[in-house]
Amino acid sequence: MISKNLKPASLKDKFFLIIPSVLHDESFLSWFARTSYLHYIHPQTFLNTHFGLEYRDIFKRDLDVALNNDLIKIFTKKTRNKIDISSLTLGKYTGYLYEDEIVNATNKMFISNMKFCPICLKKDKIPYFRQTWKLIFITVCAKHNCFLYDVCPECNSKVSLTKMYQNKKSFLYCHKCGFDLRKSKIQILKRDLINGINAQNKLMNILKKGYIKFEDRWVYSFVFFITIIQITKLILLRKHSYFVNKNPLFKILKNKLAEHIKISPPVFNRLNNQELFALFGLIMDIFDNYPKNFKSFINKNQLTYWDMVKEIKYLSFWYDTLVNDTTPRYSAFGDMITKEEIENAKKYFKRNNINISKANLQRLFKTRNYFFKLKEI
Ligand SMILES: [Zn+2]
Ligand SMILES: [Zn+2]
Structure with missing residues (x-):
């Protein structure tokens, strides 16, 4: 029996008597x-x-x-x-x-x-x-x-x-x-799911190093993790499952995607351990064959620039460029820039502490020589 009857604070000024060594990776x-x-x-x-x-x-x-x-x-x-x-x-x-x-x-x-x-x-x-x-x-x-x-x-x-x-x-x-x-019963991983382990190892490496390298660009790990949250929302909440549905890991998530998932509490908490395994495997696959898979994910789901960046708190130059290369910020329909796009652009400025001005809006939509009416701003 382990003693439970000791007075609070009675050992306040004392050292621990026995101090076991910390084991590898011990919490x-x-x-x-x-x-x-x-x-x-x-x-x-x-x-x-x-x-x-x-x-x-x-x-x-x-x-x-x-x-x-x-x-x-x-x-x-x-x-x-x-x-x-x-x-x-x-x-x-x-x-x-x-x-x-x-x-x-x-x-x-x-x-x-x-x-x-x-x-x-x-x-x-x-x-x-x-x-x-x-x-x-x-x-x-x-x-x-x-x-x-x-x-x-x-x-x-x-x-x-x-x-x-x-x-x-x-x-x-x-x-x-x-x-x-x-x-507990051992739940061995089936062969076709092995990719998920590679994804997990990659994520652990990114966290340990504090960065990830894409071609010639270095990206801070926290920037990459923010991106993961955004893509998670696209897949789980908005059900954009083209491209990822070709991956064997997808079958683990399939039933979950059929459910309506609320945004709060944090989206990861809605998944069990095996579903999380599948989700992170799918997301890392989007960054494989860089930037080919990423572009396929955007194109197959017909995602716009705003879909990809909407809720990202710190939009990095890396991600901004990566998305913009596939699905440019401006409207694809001639000179038409919709009210929604202007609204989104304003939100984008606000988040990045950029002045909401006509000049900045024109710069943002620079590839179109579009004339903004001031009252729209
Ligand atoms: Zn129990
Ligand atoms: Zn083990």
Whole structure:
């Protein structure tokens, strides 16, 4: 039985007695739970005894992303500076996944619940949960060629590393029903879906490096991830499935596409793990044979420039040019520029902090020598 009866904050000024080494790619919560087990204290009690009630609200959140700088400092100190706590949290991807915005509890579009590979957990000498299992686009274990689980296969509960079944079973057991997660049925990937693993590896590489290279152009990873959100909306919400429907991965998504999907909550949360696997595989395929596939996707779905850029917060020069080369900003119908296009152009200016003026509009539609009436602006 692991002790649950310790007074809050009674160990506030104390170091942790046992400080286990961090395992490869281990998540903060996984390391923290293991540390608690080694002290024979329930992880939540361990938090309370070392931190009191001061941080109670933060501790209710997902600490793999919500750990703030103050707490990172205190945790690091408690390990006698032996562990670099900040490297264990997903906050380190700030600037890689999103521009300046900090990856934290409220801004975590690309962060999922904790997933797991049953074979990894079974084969680990010291079983633990990986940081990468919390990235939304990591859906398979590339080592064991199987799908990860995002919930307990017995009762559908999310994995929670700081809860314990009946206060005594470790994180290897579902905290709700006690099921041994290592005994989850292995879902091996079929051969025709292997491309999805390549897509996942590519995405991981982009995130690690912080950029992706297209021909002679370098693109920041956060710019690429913004693009992924836009294309996701085109496929899932607006059902533009030509081109991607030729890919074997498409069959996994087919039923989902038949459903009406609401924009909120974040669109990725609407998909299960296997559907996410298919989605990211399809999107990466659009960027294969660059820029051929990308152009085919636009052309086959008859998408306009505005369809492609509509909701993009930071429109990069790379993406703007790429889209414009295939489907130019101006109307394809002679000198006709529709009211809608002008409206869209105004929104585009606003977003990019460009003055809404006649001269700028003319520059935008430069290939047409179109005369704008001032009152339309
Ligand atoms: Zn594995
Ligand atoms: Zn369960």
